[in-house]
Amino acid sequence: MANSIQIPNNQKQVPVINPALFTVWLLIVASIMLFAAFCSAYIVHQTDGQLNNNWKEFALPLEFWLSGGIVILTSVFIEWAFQAAKKDNINILPALFTITMILALAFCLSQWFGIQEMISKGLFFRNENSDEISSSFVYVFVGVHVVHIFFGICLLFAGIFKSAKLKIHKKNLLFITICKTYWHFLGILWLYLLLFLYFAK
Amino acid sequence: MSTATIQTGHANHDAHEHQEPSFVRKYIFSTDHKMISKQFLITGIIMGCLGMFMSVLFRLQLAWPDQSFGFMETILGTWAKDGKLDPNFYMALVTIHGTIMVFYVLTAGLSGTFSNLLIPLQVGARDMASPFMNMLSYWFFFISSVTLLSSFFIETGPASSGWTVYPPLSALPKAMPGSGLGTTLWLLAIVFFIVSSLLGGINYISTILNMRTKGMSMNRMPLTLWAFFFTAILGVLSFPVLLGGALFLIFDRSFGTSFYLSDIYLQGIGALTNVGGSPILYQHLFWFLGHPEVYIILLPALGITSEVIATNARKPIFGYTAMVISLMAIAFLSFIVWGHHMFITGMNPFLGTVFMYVTLIIAVPSAVKTFNYIATLWKGNIRFTPAMLFAIGLVSFFISGGLTGIYLGNSALDINLHDTYFVVAHFHLVMGSAAIFGMMSGIYHWFPRMFGKMMNNTLGYFHFWFTFIAAYMVFFPMHFMGLAGVPRRYYQFTLIPEFGVWMDVNVLITVSAIIGALAQILFLYNFFYSIFKGKKAVQNPWESNTLEWTAPVKHLHGNWPGAIPTVYRGAYEYSRPDREEDFYPQHIPGNDNEHVDDHGYILPTPVRKEIPVAEKPATVFFTSFSRLFSFKRA
Amino acid sequence: MLAVGAFMLFAAFIAFNKVYDIASPSTVVQSAAWFGVGDDKFEPVKVQTTEQTLSSNINWSIAIFVLLVVLVIANVFDISGLAARLSGKENLSGNNVNKYIMIIFLILGFIGVYWEFSHHGKYTLLRNSSSEHGVEYDSMFNVTLILTMIVFVITQALLFWFSFKYAKSPNRKAVYHAHNNKLEVFWTLIPAIVLTFLVLKGHQTWRAITYNADKSKSQNIEIFAYQFGWKARYAGADKILGAADYKYISGANPLGIAVKSEVEKLKLELDTAIMNDRKALKDLNSSLSQLRIQLELYKGLADRTNVVITDKEIARIVSGEVKDELEESIRRKSKQLERMKAIEDNKTVFATMFNNAADDDVISTEIHLIENRPVTFIFRSRDIIHSAFLPYFRVQMNVVPGMMTQFTFTPTKSTTKIRSEKNDNTFDYYLYCNKICGTSHYNMKIKVIIESESAYNTWMQSQKTAFGKEAAPMAVPVSLPSDTTQMRLDSLPVNKLQRLTSR
Ligand code: HEM
Ligand SMILES: [Cu+2]
Numbered sequence A: 001m002a003n004s005i006q007i008p009n010n011q012k013q014v015p016v017i018n019p020a021l022f023t024v025w026l027l028i029v030a031s032i033m034l035f036a037a038f039c040s041a042y043i044v045h046q047t048d049g050q051l052n053n054n055w056k057e058f059a060l061p062l063e064f065w066l067s068g069g070i071v072i073l074t075s076v077f078i079e080w081a082f083q084a085a086k087k088d089n090i091n092i093l094p095a096l097f098t099i100t101m102i103l104a105l106a107f108c109l110s111q112w113f114g115i116q117e118m119i120s121k122g123l124f125f126r127n128e129n130s131d132e133i134s135s136s137f138v139y140v141f142v143g144v145h146v147v148h149i150f151f152g153i154c155l156l157f158a159g160i161f162k163s164a165k166l167k168i169h170k171k172n173l174l175f176i177t178i179c180k181t182y183w184h185f186l187g188i189l190w191l192y193l194l195l196f197l198y199f200a201k
Numbered sequence B: 001m002s003t004a005t006i007q008t009g010h011a012n013h014d015a016h017e018h019q020e021p022s023f024v025r026k027y028i029f030s031t032d033h034k035m036i037s038k039q040f041l042i043t044g045i046i047m048g049c050l051g052m053f054m055s056v057l058f059r060l061q062l063a064w065p066d067q068s069f070g071f072m073e074t075i076l077g078t079w080a081k082d083g084k085l086d087p088n089f090y091m092a093l094v095t096i097h098g099t100i101m102v103f104y105v106l107t108a109g110l111s112g113t114f115s116n117l118l119i120p121l122q123v124g125a126r127d128m129a130s131p132f133m134n135m136l137s138y139w140f141f142f143i144s145s146v147t148l149l150s151s152f153f154i155e156t157g158p159a160s161s162g163w164t165v166y167p168p169l170s171a172l173p174k175a176m177p178g179s180g181l182g183t184t185l186w187l188l189a190i191v192f193f194i195v196s197s198l199l200g201g202i203n204y205i206s207t208i209l210n211m212r213t214k215g216m217s218m219n220r221m222p223l224t225l226w227a228f229f230f231t232a233i234l235g236v237l238s239f240p241v242l243l244g245g246a247l248f249l250i251f252d253r254s255f256g257t258s259f260y261l262s263d264i265y266l267q268g269i270g271a272l273t274n275v276g277g278s279p280i281l282y283q284h285l286f287w288f289l290g291h292p293e294v295y296i297i298l299l300p301a302l303g304i305t306s307e308v309i310a311t312n313a314r315k316p317i318f319g320y321t322a323m324v325i326s327l328m329a330i331a332f333l334s335f336i337v338w339g340h341h342m343f344i345t346g347m348n349p350f351l352g353t354v355f356m357y358v359t360l361i362i363a364v365p366s367a368v369k370t371f372n373y374i375a376t377l378w379k380g381n382i383r384f385t386p387a388m389l390f391a392i393g394l395v396s397f398f399i400s401g402g403l404t405g406i407y408l409g410n411s412a413l414d415i416n417l418h419d420t421y422f423v424v425a426h427f428h429l430v431m432g433s434a435a436i437f438g439m440m441s442g443i444y445h446w447f448p449r450m451f452g453k454m455m456n457n458t459l460g461y462f463h464f465w466f467t468f469i470a471a472y473m474v475f476f477p478m479h480f481m482g483l484a485g486v487p488r489r490y491y492q493f494t495l496i497p498e499f500g501v502w503m504d505v506n507v508l509i510t511v512s513a514i515i516g517a518l519a520q521i522l523f524l525y526n527f528f529y530s531i532f533k534g535k536k537a538v539q540n541p542w543e544s545n546t547l548e549w550t551a552p553v554k555h556l557h558g559n560w561p562g563a564i565p566t567v568y569r570g571a572y573e574y575s576r577p578d579r580e581e582d583f584y585p586q587h588i589p590g591n592d593n594e595h596v597d598d599h600g601y602i603l604p605t606p607v608r609k610e611i612p613v614a615e616k617p618a619t620v621f622f623t624s625f626s627r628l629f630s631f632k633r634a
Numbered sequence C: 001m002l003a004v005g006a007f008m009l010f011a012a013f014i015a016f017n018k019v020y021d022i023a024s025p026s027t028v029v030q031s032a033a034w035f036g037v038g039d040d041k042f043e044p045v046k047v048q049t050t051e052q053t054l055s056s057n058i059n060w061s062i063a064i065f066v067l068l069v070v071l072v073i074a075n076v077f078d079i080s081g082l083a084a085r086l087s088g089k090e091n092l093s094g095n096n097v098n099k100y101i102m103i104i105f106l107i108l109g110f111i112g113v114y115w116e117f118s119h120h121g122k123y124t125l126l127r128n129s130s131s132e133h134g135v136e137y138d139s140m141f142n143v144t145l146i147l148t149m150i151v152f153v154i155t156q157a158l159l160f161w162f163s164f165k166y167a168k169s170p171n172r173k174a175v176y177h178a179h180n181n182k183l184e185v186f187w188t189l190i191p192a193i194v195l196t197f198l199v200l201k202g203h204q205t206w207r208a209i210t211y212n213a214d215k216s217k218s219q220n221i222e223i224f225a226y227q228f229g230w231k232a233r234y235a236g237a238d239k240i241l242g243a244a245d246y247k248y249i250s251g252a253n254p255l256g257i258a259v260k261s262e263v264e265k266l267k268l269e270l271d272t273a274i275m276n277d278r279k280a281l282k283d284l285n286s287s288l289s290q291l292r293i294q295l296e297l298y299k300g301l302a303d304r305t306n307v308v309i310t311d312k313e314i315a316r317i318v319s320g321e322v323k324d325e326l327e328e329s330i331r332r333k334s335k336q337l338e339r340m341k342a343i344e345d346n347k348t349v350f351a352t353m354f355n356n357a358a359d360d361d362v363i364s365t366e367i368h369l370i371e372n373r374p375v376t377f378i379f380r381s382r383d384i385i386h387s388a389f390l391p392y393f394r395v396q397m398n399v400v401p402g403m404m405t406q407f408t409f410t411p412t413k414s415t416t417k418i419r420s421e422k423n424d425n426t427f428d429y430y431l432y433c434n435k436i437c438g439t440s441h442y443n444m445k446i447k448v449i450i451e452s453e454s455a456y457n458t459w460m461q462s463q464k465t466a467f468g469k470e471a472a473p474m475a476v477p478v479s480l481p482s483d484t485t486q487m488r489l490d491s492l493p494v495n496k497l498q499r500l501t502s503r
């Protein structure tokens, strides 16, 4: 994205929205479609499974709710960073990026503990019994979401360097806007998944 | 390949563009959309040749099931012992043929090539929104192609469960040889492919929406752009769903989950432990992509045809607004009709009815498009360039194949037609041949733009007529086989006495297929010869209106050496009565009949005064849609 | 350059020649000459016609037709191109040639379509339905056929006619005509109306076929699909199709029907198999060393095949593949036993499943049906999705593992009748597999015989029950009102029972 073509001055072309940011939005749309597919598969299996009496209900491990909390915190910090950058308050940016990244890693950790908890309760990814598909789904949700988080962490990592080189400021908000958009999306996505798993009964 | 010389000393270029990029940056990891489009095209052509060659191999088997073909053993080794194809390998060939043609040739090769070439040039942008993502898109595609083809070199052979890879056949590695490592590679290839299409599609949408030059409002865009735009939207919305479906399949295959599996006893293994899954779920996920996919294939071809027909008939495309609306309607409807591939899976009959209703509605916008094409020819002054011939061929195929869709979309009729050769005939005409012809039309038309050279017309004519006639002779008789209940994906028909009557038809089809395949040699020769030795192209060889012909013949990074041209009118002002020349390029200023709205924005030329624009409700209705898209800019 | 065109022609020609054995080298050279008069120098190419021919009974007319087309194109091209060059005008020769080919193609195309319909149309199944709903199906089909053919003819004719009529002429300018709303509304509405009609009629037909009222009166027959074949199961003397489950499938009980004695046998079998697997697992190391010793022995022999095989086997053990396989097999079989036990433990389920209804079921390798008697096929698959396709009856339904599907219809034409109609004494109806299912998909079929009630009874009496040494069922199970059916398979799928218990 850094490679985006520089639009020469003579071109009186005013994009409605920056193409790179728009691209991120489209990626988000694609990701939403992916999770929409998962969720509809979940509902199909659930309806079918409840009819046939082979759908196991279980409470989500507490760790997943905890990661919900953490992901809200990351959103708060990245938003803070964004506001700071907007006010050209740029010397606190590296710190904010780092905190966000640590929180993101904490998020991954809490997910890991959540998975351990599921395993200890005998809720596996692999199916031995017909009613275990419900737990497989949780693994899929968590796994695919964590892949998204991984890309988010890469962004934050780049953010630390960029902000340390003072490359993020009032006049150059593109990168941090992308970061913030993506992280807010990830947060909302995880909260949505939690609520989905909680309420889709 | 033509060289992309960088003009030096131009005021509008940044300093770094003055340096000649290294070979690697220029030809391999190029971020220039024109080079990427060539990469897509060449890869697509290579894949197309492979796919075609595979079809000839399995057609030989179908025509002469008892004949031994020595050359097959030479090239295929144990897959064709004694010169006779192995049934498993037959399935593998059919599967990979379908996959290659659908995804690699007609999605990447067609849409990838022309979206890349034309979107920046026709909207008037210096490159894609994100050239880097664009480059990634090609390289993911390339990796995907290599992964898919590598499955020919493994012991158990490539995936063999059809291009739809339905589980459980594809989910159980022991169900047939191809379901082992071959299917793993297939799935991997498709995952790469999805990533590639998403990166590409997102870029296309972003560029079209955000990077149009001054004056290029949405309702002045050439129909090619509209088609690429809707195609990209379809891709972005549907490919992730296939990704989801493929992931579930990967999990079932390799991690012991049961998303698609239930109650299975496999010969030689015994009862499997998987229970509770549903193989039908995969079909839903697959066809939620699969149906939009056929439009992802077809829409760019239709867009190219619109452009080529208008240019060569020297007439405005008939009913521009209606063309855009029908593209939009087709794109929208394609998301809610996937169930027509599953009428006989035992789905709820009521659901079948719903899918039948929505499916048959698609025929309406398709019919409108056809009629508009024909009306564009009416009273035109038609120049038969090879591109034009292929465009006319596309319309012919679109009619023939589209009409059989009305049978297949009817849930009742589908009972006896599902998975027979009737289906093979249908989709090869409407999706296979039509889209290939759209691609060919595009290649002949934009070859001068891509390589700065002209292709040989006479060879193009021969190429067209051989291919056109051969394609009809291959696919038309298949309808009748299907109507007689001949199932598709059969390795041979000799074991079923009833199908004996089709033996000579099978021979006819195969011979025609061979002729059709040989005709492509003409094309390949013409193509590669012209790249190096073709006649030099002039600036605007087809006297076309669109912006891409204003850029210099020699490629340069950033497309236009000076300012990007401003657009003053729609793309289809051909043979205007008030003009001497029979074309009126978009970038030529001219105040005739034009007026400016409150925002200093130039409205399209009102056409023909004889119908008062504001009065007819129908006019108001239709134009209201086009107005919708004239996004106002700050 | 055009030499390539010539080469192309040769290639096509040689292909023909190989196939049809009709061309003589002289005609080939001649046809090449037609090309050569073009822009470039003509390079004569030597042709070698191969002696080898493929014997087949093929339509010569097609070959000659293609050939003629090629020659005509080449011919017309050269003459007009030459003429244009001589007169020095804008070269429209290509345009004119194509213009005429357009119209020739249109005419020949229509002739071809007509020929296809008259020639191959007669093999299609458009009016010889052998089932009751097939008549309705055919009328739906024919209506669609007529409507689409009208559109086909009109649009193709216009397309090619306009291409011919409005081909470029230097003294004409195209008419500037960008749209005509009335016309566009008109040709949006017409297809919309026609399609509405087709949809409504389609809906009616679909309803008539799928919401079949005869279901309660029909005879239930289970059609069982497996890689690669079909079995039919009849209810037997008690007129009840017994329960079945994939877990009970064994070599002796290929359909897995719920027969107590068979299940006991299977349990023993599984126990033994598990024991053997365990033993093999324990002996893995010793068998490895044994194999190595053998390998040394084989290496002394001239024949390498044994070396290769043994090498492979050793590699499989060393890489842990064999171990994994054995463990997996143990796990799978134990699970199966566990689940079988769970059913036994649940008294009500066990009683419903093992009610002896299956004991007298008849399993056959042919499907026998009674003429004019409604029948419901209940489909069950052992492994992969198959599809039961009976084209003559306009019947098709997917057969999906883990899910029961069904299709009710009434066959109306007996095998004898269709034989006399087709004038073919060997003709038989078949049920084909029509969903790709593996290596022998193309040969997965079962014979279907439609006969009179008495013939059916005779056949049924000659059948044996699946496991009984008992004599053939005396009472012939024909159309069963549903109330006498204690447990109809479709009302209480077995896998639901199994799921009740396997929690
Ligand atoms: C060179 C000309 C072509 C020939 C002779 C040809 C022939 C065939 C035949 C005979 C089959 C069916 C085989 C069977 O069911 O056993 C088939 C399958 C298929 N073809 Fe083609 N084809 C050609 C070009 C194309 C093109 C351009 C497309 C692009 C859409 C295409 C897409 C497919 C697909 C999707 C299948 C289904 C594969 C499957 O059953 O899984 N083919 N082809
Ligand atoms: Cu579809």
Ligand SMILES: [Cu+2]
Binding pocket: C226, C228, C385, C386, C387, C433, C434, C435, C436, C437, C441, C444
């Ligand atoms: Cu089968």
